[in-house]
Structure formats: structure tokens, C-alpha cells
Amino acid sequence: MSRPDSVPGNGRPLLEVTDLTKHFNVRRGMLGRSTGLVRAVDSISFGLEAGTTLGLVGESGCGKTTTSKLILGLERPTAGAIHFGGRDVLAHDREARRDYRRSVQAVFQDPFASLDPRMRVATIVAEPLVINAEMDVSTRHRRVAELLDLVGLPERAATLYPHEFSGGQRQRIAIARALALSPRLVVLDEPVSALDVSIRAQILNLLTDLQTRLGVSYLFIAHDLAAVAHMSHTIAVMYLGKIVEYGDAETVALAPKHPYTRALFAAALPIDLDAPRDDVTVTGEVPSPLNPPSGCRFHTRCPFVMPHCVTEEPALRIEAGRQVACHLYGSTP
């Protein structure tokens, strides 16, 4: 569950996302005429305190990955704002943008794809230092040794190539590279799903320990809801580009309110045979984001759908200690 040792924030969150929106034009034919608009991320807002973890969950196409790309600066948002440490990162201030890029790093799902097979581990881990930090060679060597030690790899790993490591060890190399510039936020996009079950706990523990030691924040994206609940302090549930539920990890995971969150966590199949289970199931599939349903985007699959769900889009409202966007909960705070 959410870890008890949460680090108190200093008032303003480290990362503040406000009404973030990303639309993609769908172009067809030779002239590339725009034939539609995918609302991949549609006006979402959330905050992330220093030293804490935000879990982002939802099924494919919900906008998790687009959100992470927007935060990593790999995509420009259509609208909305991203503040990091109080500074607007979308403003055209080159110095601020460079600082931001150093402060935000990523670890991806597949350590077989994210590490260059022709580079030695020392070169891989040192690359961000070469590009972004003015360091002489011996300082860099020391920093690489320090980073490898930090992620639990032996010093001799520096001279080897990625293929000489197992999946779990490769993910450690990717984590060392991500930490090279002492970032304040690391985006973890499915960091353990490509790994063997017996190795996952090692990597999750490593990430927990690193957070405790370095005070780094994580944006944790994963399909494994039990792992998300374990790692996160807060959880945001996305559906078709919208956040439908957002709040304390334990509150959301153990007592979900939004019908979609309830169905999602009911489908997560715990290994405890006698664990109480929510019996909310949803039918059908996620509709196309090209033409999302009117009103509440979940109304086509919702077992509790009401007439006004079809016409009126619910706003996020505080309900039982978290935010929910659902007409079932009508009371205002």
C-alpha cells in the first residue's frame, strides 16, 4: 500500500499540471487534410509533491503515455500549463527549459530496447553527464562508479556491454543513467512489466530505497495495479484523456468510488483468495478517442448510467476524501 513514510511537501507541489491538453490531428490522404482530432489528453490537472510518487493508471489509449511525454517535454501541449518548482516550463526561457530537462528523467519499460547494445555501461551511464554537466574525466568516472553502486551493480559492470546482463540488471543500468544528473522527478513508464516476476520486487524495492535516500519524485505508470498501489502516495485514474478519480493511493485503491475505477480494481485479481471483491464489471470496449462519447465519456460502459450522464460532463468533485468525476456523487464540497 501507499508507503507510510511520505515526505511532507513545502506547500507548493514540485510539479503542478493545470488543464493540460494535447490534441492530435488525424491526417488522411495525399494532401494531409485534417480529418479528425484525437483528444489524447483533455484538460487534466494534478500535482506531485517532492519526494512522493504519483501513480497514473488506466487502459491503453487513456492518455497516460501522452501525459508522460508532455511532462518529459517530448510533446508540446495544445493547451494548459506545467509548473516545476514554481517555474513555468512551457515559457520560452531557454535556461529554465534546460534546467527542467536535467531535472526530469525517464526509465522505460524495455531495458533491452532502451540501452544501446554497442555502448559499454560506463558510456551509457556517463552520457547525460557528458552532454549536460561540465565534468572532467576523472570526476565523471567517480560519478559513474557512485551511480552503479547506488543501483546495486558491481564496479566491474562499467566495462561490460548491456547483453552481458539479465533484464533486472539492465533495468538497474537504465535507472543509474536516469539518476546521473540528480533529477528531482523520474518518469517510470512500466518499469517492471518486462521483468521476470521474481525480479520485480528487487527493482521496486530499489526504487523505494532511492526515493528515501535521494528524495526524488516519481511519476509511476503501470498496468499492475497492486504494484501502483504499493509504490504510490497518490493515484490518478485516467479514462479517454480525462482524470476520473484522483486522490490518496490507499483511499483510491481500497475504496474506489468512480464506477470505472471500481471495475478496474475489481479486474486486478488479487492473489488473496478470500479478499473481498467489488463485483462491478464493465461490458464492451474503450470507445475511439477520435469520437469520444458525449457527457461522461464512460457512460457507454457504465453499469450505473443515468439519463443526464449522456448529456452532462461531470466535473471532478471532492467525495469521501478524494476527487471523483461522476454524477453518482452530486454533493459539492
Add this chain to the structure above:
Amino acid sequence: MSAAVIDVRNLQTHIVTRWGTIKAVDGVSFALREAETLGLVGESGSGKSMTCLSIVRLVPRPAARIVGGQVRLDGDDLLAKTDTEMQQIRGRRVAMILQDPMSSLNPVFSIGMQMREPLAMYHGLRGGAVRARAAELLASVRIPSPEARLRAFPHQLSGGMRQRVVGAMAIAGPPRVLIADEPTTSLDLTIQAQYLGLLKELQVRHRFAMVFVTHNLGIVARTCDRVAVMYAGRVVEIGPVRRLFTAPSHPYTQALLASIPRFGVRQARLTAIAGQPPDLATLPAGCAFAPRCPHALDRCVTEAPPETAVGPAHTTRCWLNVPA
């Protein structure tokens, strides 16, 4: 166990590589009755998929070879069949559903075309009868407007729908045994829940025995009657799901269950399993888990533990459970 639909005994499959012979499947035994489901769990390289491929004799030849054991389907030993006889058995008496539906479906033929071939070949259906039967099969896996879907190509369907098409083709037999190798791994959670429900429904209707390969223990807890835990080519523990989950006997099973995050259980850190998955080319003489085992004895390194009963229909391979 005379009522067993499928009875696998001491199955052994070896792979010859540059680094020596790998015992990918090393003496696997289990039996399943009608409508019973066995979960086959283990990490990559533990031999789960190779066991399944050995049952239908589709191991990649010539590198891999089934070198011993028996696979009895309603009493018939499949390993003694000719290749031609096996062709009549695969897809009819034993069917398979694989992880990625795109690799089971041909992208350049419509769903109807692909379903026609086995229906014509195995069931001797012709013309309109083929079409009607194909539509009926699609309807039975709850694909909406099945008639229209027959004209669709695989890329026009969602992942969940494609996997339903594969399911429809698998139950055409209907099979006596369905081997499902990670059938829901590529699906989203709510779609996975729908698909697992569908498989159960089909099993109740057709009463096939099911071998369900997965690394997701939550799926095993909800869908299987029994579970076999594989490690380095061997079944290290096999037993009824409830027993194995509440009273795991093998240290590997115990460690695996302990390493998984649980809802509602506050833990600052998880109980990780030390070390790395084994390298099958350089296995120790004794128990393959010994190098990672917190309880390893001297004997574990040198001598392989025998299969020992620890409860009703529950056996394990660990020296800790062998009475002195």
C-alpha cells in the same frame, strides 16, 4: 486417475545449443480431468511454453526434441502418433490460444476465410454451412454482429476481439483439451476480465480440460483448480490452488507469493527473491533453486530432491519436505 482427459507423464524435452544440451522440460507430470483447469506458472525460461508445445508436438525442430515421457489424451499416447495423425488431433482434440492474436491470425485474409479452412478440412463442411458455422462460433464468443465480422480483416478488430476470434477457432472441435498460453497478457484489464469470464463459460459448456499458462498469480487464484509451479524445467510444486496459495511448501513458491504486492497490506519494502533467474545451460547438479534459496542445505546443491507428497494431491520437490 483413469478419468483423466490428459495425462502427461515424465515429459522431457531437450534443446541442443552451442553451449550444450538444455533440459527445457525435465520430467514434467500432471493429469487433468474434464472441465478442470491447471495453472502453469513460472518465469520466462522455466519451461511453461515448451511443455505446452511438447504436448501438441510443435517444439521447434531440429534444435528441440522430445526425448522421453508420455502425453496421454483420453488414453492415446500423442508422442507415439505419426505427424499426419497429429495434424488431425491439433486444432480438433487439442486446441491452443497464444498470447498475441496477431501471430495466430493471417493479416491478409478475412476472418471468414481463415475460419473456413479448418471447418472444411476437419469437419467436412461446405458452402453456406461453413459460413453459418463460422458465424455461430463467433456468436458463441460474444462477438457482436458475427455475420458482418466474417468479412473483416484482423487489423480492423481490437485486440480483445481478435483474441475472441482465436477463441472461436479453438472451440470449433470442440477440443478435449484447451491450452491457453498467456491468452490475456496483451489485453487491457477490463478486457482481460471479460475474456477470462468467456473462457470459463466456454469450459462449462464444452467441458474441456484447460492448461492455463500465465505469470499472473492473481489470474491463477481466480480461474484455476490446480496450479503447477515450474522452475528451470521442473514442476517444483503442484497442488490445489487454495492449498498452494495458503500453505505453499516449496521455498520458491513461498518466495514468489511473498514478493507480490498485495492490496490493503502496508509494506515499506517488498520481500524480494535474491539473485537472478537460473541459466539453463549451467544448472547445478541438485535443486536449481538452491543458489537463491534462503533454506538451502549442502545436500540441495549436489542432489536433486525427489517429488514428495505434502498433502492431498499436493506434492513438492524440496529436501526440507523429505522425511529423514
